[in-house]
Every structure is written in structure tokens, then in C-alpha cells.
Amino acid sequence: MTITPLIQTKDLCKSYDNDGVVTPVLFDINLTISKGEFVAIMGPSGSGKSTLMHILGFLDVHTGGRYFFQGQPTTTFDDDDLARIRATRVSFVFQAFNLLPRTTVLQNVMLPLLYHPAVPVGEREKLALQAVETVGLMDRKDYVSSQLSGGQKQRVAIGRALVTNPEVIFADEPTGNLDSASGIAVMDALQKLNDEGHTIILVTHERATAEHAERIIHITDGRIDSDTRNFARVIASEKNLK
Amino acid sequence: MRFRDTFRTALKGVTVNLSRSVLTMLGIIIGVGAVVLMSSVGQSIQGVILSQISSLGPKSMVIFPGPEGVGPQGVTTGFDSLTFEDLSELMKLKSITTVAPVIFVPAKTSYGREEGNPRIVGVTGNFFKNQELSASIGRLIDQEDLGGAKKVAVLGSDALDKFFGSVDPLGKRIKIGETYYTIVGALDLVGSQFGQNVDDRILIPFSVAKNVTSQKYLNLITLQAVDSFDLAFDEIRTLLRYRHGIINPKNDVKKDDFMVHSSEQASQILGSVTLGLTLFITTIAAISLLVGGIGIMNIMLVSVTERTQEIGLRKALGGRKRDILLQFLSESVMLTVIGGIIGMVLGVFLAFVISGIVRNYLSSYAFAVSIKSMVAAFFMALCTGIIFGISPARAAANLHPIDALRYE
Numbered sequence: 001m002t003i004t005p006l007i008q009t010k011d012l013c014k015s016y017d018n019d020g021v022v023t024p025v026l027f028d029i030n031l032t033i034s035k036g037e038f039v040a041i042m043g044p045s046g047s048g049k050s051t052l053m054h055i056l057g058f059l060d061v062h063t064g065g066r067y068f069f070q071g072q073p074t075t076t077f078d079d080d081d082l083a084r085i086r087a088t089r090v091s092f093v094f095q096a097f098n099l100l101p102r103t104t105v106l107q108n109v110m111l112p113l114l115y116h117p118a119v120p121v122g123e124r125e126k127l128a129l130q131a132v133e134t135v136g137l138m139d140r141k142d143y144v145s146s147q148l149s150g151g152q153k154q155r156v157a158i159g160r161a162l163v164t165n166p167e168v169i170f171a172d173e174p175t176g177n178l179d180s181a182s183g184i185a186v187m188d189a190l191q192k193l194n195d196e197g198h199t200i201i202l203v204t205h206e207r208a209t210a211e212h213a214e215r216i217i218h219i220t221d222g223r224i225d226s227d228t229r230n231f232a233r234v235i236a237s238e239k240n241l242k
Numbered sequence: 243m244r245f246r247d248t249f250r251t252a253l254k255g256v257t258v259n260l261s262r263s264v265l266t267m268l269g270i271i272i273g274v275g276a277v278v279l280m281s282s283v284g285q286s287i288q289g290v291i292l293s294q295i296s297s298l299g300p301k302s303m304v305i306f307p308g309p310e311g312v313g314p315q316g317v318t319t320g321f322d323s324l325t326f327e328d329l330s331e332l333m334k335l336k337s338i339t340t341v342a343p344v345i346f347v348p349a350k351t352s353y354g355r356e357e358g359n360p361r362i363v364g365v366t367g368n369f370f371k372n373q374e375l376s377a378s379i380g381r382l383i384d385q386e387d388l389g390g391a392k393k394v395a396v397l398g399s400d401a402l403d404k405f406f407g408s409v410d411p412l413g414k415r416i417k418i419g420e421t422y423y424t425i426v427g428a429l430d431l432v433g434s435q436f437g438q439n440v441d442d443r444i445l446i447p448f449s450v451a452k453n454v455t456s457q458k459y460l461n462l463i464t465l466q467a468v469d470s471f472d473l474a475f476d477e478i479r480t481l482l483r484y485r486h487g488i489i490n491p492k493n494d495v496k497k498d499d500f501m502v503h504s505s506e507q508a509s510q511i512l513g514s515v516t517l518g519l520t521l522f523i524t525t526i527a528a529i530s531l532l533v534g535g536i537g538i539m540n541i542m543l544v545s546v547t548e549r550t551q552e553i554g555l556r557k558a559l560g561g562r563k564r565d566i567l568l569q570f571l572s573e574s575v576m577l578t579v580i581g582g583i584i585g586m587v588l589g590v591f592l593a594f595v596i597s598g599i600v601r602n603y604l605s606s607y608a609f610a611v612s613i614k615s616m617v618a619a620f621f622m623a624l625c626t627g628i629i630f631g632i633s634p635a636r637a638a639a640n641l642h643p644i645d646a647l648r649y650e
Binding site for chain 1: 243244246247251258551552554555556557558559560561562563565642643644647
């Protein structure tokens with residue numbers, strides 16, 4: 001029996017067309033990611049790693065090649081299909097946290113459930129409280145985002161990402177705006193989610209952050225340079241203990 | 243996204259920047275407030291005119307001396323064009339049933355220490371028929387009073403209040419000029435006719451008024467048309483022009499030295515006033531709501547730009563195009579609906595205040611609210627929210643998720 005990969009790309013390309021000026025960003029990306037993997041996509045600024053993540057997370061569309069999600073070609077998805085996948089099967093943690101201003105921790109975490117078609121209204125608060133507890137912010141659940149530190153904001157964003165119990169969590173430079181201690185805490189949270197079975201796709205330009213993943217894909221100038229197992233994986237919780 | 247969630251999200255969008263939302267609503271508040279206020283004032287004015295018409299009677303006509311354009315208020319004195327001979331000739335017209343001559347007596351009135359200047363009106367029995375007047379107490383002036391030139395008087399309701407209050411006036415003697423008159427009755431409340439308060443008057447027999455003033459002319463003549471006003475108008479004008487030597491082949495009423503008015507004309511005035519008011523209100527509403535709508539569209543476009551990243555986030559979290567569209571459309575509709583409700587309350591309040599002030603000068607002016615106009619104004623506000631909110635909402639809904647997230 002063949003196991004269908006969660007994500008598979010074949011010669012995937014992306015170029016931007018600005019008033020007739022075509023700028024290619026990704027070239028012939030061939031990639032397979034299985035369910036439950038923790039993958040870091042690493043590369044310097046402008047290498048195309050974020051663009052790849054946005055395409056894989058259905059925030060952007062590719063301009064060439066093919067992208068299969070759980071074996072289904074994504075070109076068959078219309079706008080509503082893509083929105084439903086974003087609501088139920090994937091989620092995001094952004095570098096800039098992207099929390100709603102003047103909104104409490106609990107409300108921010110609850111936000112994706114507004115768009116989830118299968119979660120009943122009565123379940124929302126319970127699920128959000130569980131997610132807030134998972135990221136260790138129960139004592140601050142009624143704080144608004146401006147009352148939180150950077151690390152706490154990113155933990156809220158992680159809580160928001162896991163509240164819908166998605167298959168894949170995309171994290172775009174999640175430690176980029178954090179001090180090292182907060183960064184380790186965030187990586188610890190992501191590793192724990194991975195341990196619970198969530199597929200994590202992490203985008204970073206820092207080697208130290210990428211080393212928390214079990215697989216590192218290196219991109220330079222829109223092409224995959226290397227795709228290797230990380231046998232020297234860093235475990236954030238152990239770092240924390242130290 | 244469920245409707246309740248859309249509603250709550252929109253409400254938060256409106257309340258999160260309250261001062262801006264209130265300023266945005268101002269155009270709608272003023273627009274709806276103006277419509278409600280003007281329609282309320284219009285309805286009150288209609289009420290005033292209606293009371294005049296009803297007090298005139300359905301087939302009632304009045305001939306005033308003096309040329310058209312001076313206005314009924316100004317013609318009661320100073321013009322001597324209506325003569326007793328005119329009266330006898332008018333009585334012969336087939337299109338007229340009853341004719342009643344009127345003479346005003348310029349005199350001060352007093353009862354005990356109370357003094358006043360009610361209009362003293364010399365009338366015949368037909369006057370009461372033509373004007374459909376009835377006695378609230380006592381009786382009206384009868385043939386015996388007229389024939390015997392008896393010094394009797396019937397009080398209008400305002401005159402009754404002023405001189406006697408709650409005291410029974412029947413049999414009491416009131417001084418008009420230098421003569422005492424016995425009160426034999428008082429009239430029901432009438433209201434106003436052609437802008438004049440006709441309750442502040444005292445009616446005395448025509449024969450007495452004629453003797454007191456020694457007047458050779460009439461101050462006005464009231465009549466009842468048989469059926470057609472047109473025929474009555476034609477006959478009266480033809481007769482009076484002939485008698486007064488007026489050559490007026492083009493039927494230019496300004497050349498005449500008399501004016502003929504009817505209750506039907508008052509109806510026409512009401513119709514034209516109503517039409518004018520409706521057009522006026524519609525214009526105000528259209529302009530105000532247009533301005534208000536543009537204000538709302540402007541603010542919603544600013545809001546979409548300000549919240550581009552939020553829109554991107556909502557899309558990244560699974561928000562569909564229609565969820566975003568409905569969220570922003572609901573916000574603009576909410577702004578106009580709240581603005582509309584505030585405008586309605588404000589309009590009704592102002593109409594109430596105005597009616598309180600105007601009633602001091604025009605007793606028949608009553609506070610009225612046009613529910614139809616309120617509903618229409620509210621729906622216009624609602625439509626404004628939809629029409630002017632759709633473009634910003636579509637702009638928000640059509641944003642590409644990643645472009646919106648990256649927006650700075």
C-alpha cells in the first residue's frame with residue numbers, strides 16, 4: 001500500500017508579473033512532505049522560502065508546475081475550497097504575530113473558529129481555552145495584545161494556530177522578532193505540537209532555529225540546494241532546562 | 243461565518259473607533275433627522291389647513307372686497323367694493339343657495355375689569371349655516387334678533403374663555419363700544435380660517451352692526467354653492483364685474499376689486515403645499531443621504547486600507563470572500579442604521595419642540611409624526627449603507643490574502 005504524501009510538488013515555479021515585468025522567484029521545486037514531519041525551509045533573505053511557504057499554505061498560487069495536497073491537485077480548488085482548507089487543515093504563525101489589536105488573548109485565539117464550518121458555536125470558547133492553556137497563557141487570557149510581551153504574543157499566535165487542530169502548521173520566522181529565551185519557548189511549543197502529530201513547516205533564515213527541525217531544506221535563489229535529515233536535532237525543552 | 247458572528251464583528255468594527263463612527267454617521271443623522279422633522283412639520287401644517295377647510299364647510303365660499311394679492315387678512319377693512327346691492331343681486335344667482343353678509347364693528351370690548359379686542363362681527367342666520375357653526379351653550383342669533391335689532395351677542399370660544407372663563411355667560415351683559423349686549427350663546431371651537439383665529443370674535447345681529455357703523459358697504463359675504471364651484475365662481479365674477487364696471491375679458495382676477503375663495507381652493511392649496519413639502523423633503527433627503535453616503539463610503543475605504551492586514555489575517559484563517567464582504571457591508575449598514583435611528587429620534591424631538599413654540603402663535607398647530615416618512619427615511623438610510631458600503635466591502639473581499647498580509 002502506498003502512503004499518499006501530505007504535500008507534494010512537481011517542478012513548481014512562481015514568478016511575479018509587475019506591469020509586464022516578470023520576476024521569477026521559484027524554479028522547479030520538487031518536494032515531498034509526509035504527515036507528521038517537522039521541516040525547516042531555510043535560506044537567505046530573498047531566496048524564495050517565504051513564497052514557497054505561502055504557496056504550500058494556500059495563501060498564494062504557483063505559476064508553473066504542480067502542487068498536490070493529500071494527493072489532490074490544488075489547481076482544482078476554487079476560492080471557497082482554498083478558504084475551507086485554510087480554515088480547517090492548515091494554519092499559520094507569522095513573524096509579526098498578526099494579532100487583532102484591542103482584542104483579548106482569548107478572542108484572538110478564538111478567531112479562526114469563526115470561520116471553521118464544523119465547530120459548533122457552543123464549543124468555541126472551550127476549544128480556545130484549551131489552546132490558551134496549551135501555550136501557558138491562562139493567567140493572561142483576558143489581556144489585550146498590547147499588554148503582552150513579544151514572546152507572549154507569539155504564544156497567542158501559536159494558540160490561534162492550533163485551536164482548529166490543523167494537519168499542518170506553517171511558521172514563518174516565528175522567532176524573528178523575539179529574544180533568545182522567548183524564541184526557545186516558541187520552538188519548544190512547536191516541537192510539542194509536532195510530537196502530538198501536527199506537521200510543522202518552519203521558514204527561517206537562522207541555522208540555530210532550523211536545527212530544531214528533523215529535516216532541513218535549503219533554498220538559494222529560488223532553487224532547492226539541499227534537502228537533508230537533521231540528525232543533530234536541537235530539542236528546545238532540553239535547552240530550556242539548561 | 244454565521245450571521246451572528248458577522249453582526250458582532252461589524253459591531254466591534256463600529257464601536258472600536260466610536261468618535262469616528264459618530265462623525266461618519268452625522269450625514270445620515272442630519273439627513274434622516276431633516277426628513278422626519280420636515281415631514282412632521284408638513285403634517286402639522288396640513289392639519290392646520292385641514293382645520294380651516296373643515297371649518298369652512300364643504301360647499302362654502304367667501305367673497306372678500308379688494309383686489310387679489312392683498313391677502314384675505316388685509317381685506318377685511320379699508321375696501322368698500324362690496325355693497326348691499328351686490329348682496330341682493332347675488333341672492334338671485336341660481337348657483338348659490340344661501341348668502342350671508344358680514345360687517346365688522348371696530349370697537350373695544352369689556353366685561354367688568356376685563357378688556358379685549360375680539361373681532362365684532364355683524365351676521366345673519368345664514369352665516370351660521372354657511373360656516374357650519376353651532377352653539378356650545380345657549381343659542382345662535384335668530385330672525386327675531388335681526389328684525390328687532392336686538393342688542394344680543396354670541397361669543398366665540400376664545401372670547402368666552404377670555405371674558406367669562408368658567409362662569410356661565412348666558413344673560414350677562416358685555417360692553418362693546420359704548421353699548422351693552424346680552425349674551426345669548428357661545429360657539430363651539432372652530433380653529434382658524436385663512437390664517438385668522440375665528441374663535442376670538444363676538445357675533446352680533448347684522449342689523450345692529452349696520453346701525454352702529456352706519457356702513458354702506460360689506461366687509462365680506464359668505465355663500466353656499468348649490469353644486470358646482472366652477473359655475474358659482476363664473477356667475478359671481480360675471481355679476482360683480484358687471485355691477486362694478488370691470489372689463490376683464492381675460493379673466494385676470496388681479497383686475498377685480500373683489501376676491502372669491504372656496505373650500506375647494508383651500509383643498510387645492512393643501513394639495514400644492516403637500517406636494518411642495520414632499521418635493522422639498524425628498525430633495526433634502528436625497529442630498530443629505532447622498533452626502534452622508536459619500537462620507538460613509540470614504541470612511542469605509544479608509545477603514546479597509548487601515549485594516550488590510552486584518553483582512554489578510556482573516557483570509558489566512560479561513561475567511562471567505564463573502565465573509566469579508568458581509569463584515570464590511572454590515573459595518574456600513576450598521577453605521578447608517580444607527581445613524582438613521584438617532585436621526586429619527588432627533589427629528590421627532592425637534593418637531594415636538596417646534597410644535598410647542600408654534601402653538602403659541604397658531605393654536606391649531608398640533609404635533610404630528612409621519613410614520614410613513616419615518617419608515618421611508620429609515621429605509622433610505624439602510625439603502626444608503628448598502629449602496630455606498632458595497633464598493634469598499636468588495637474592495638476588501640477581493641484582496642489577495644498574501645498581498646493583504648504583506649501590506650504596510
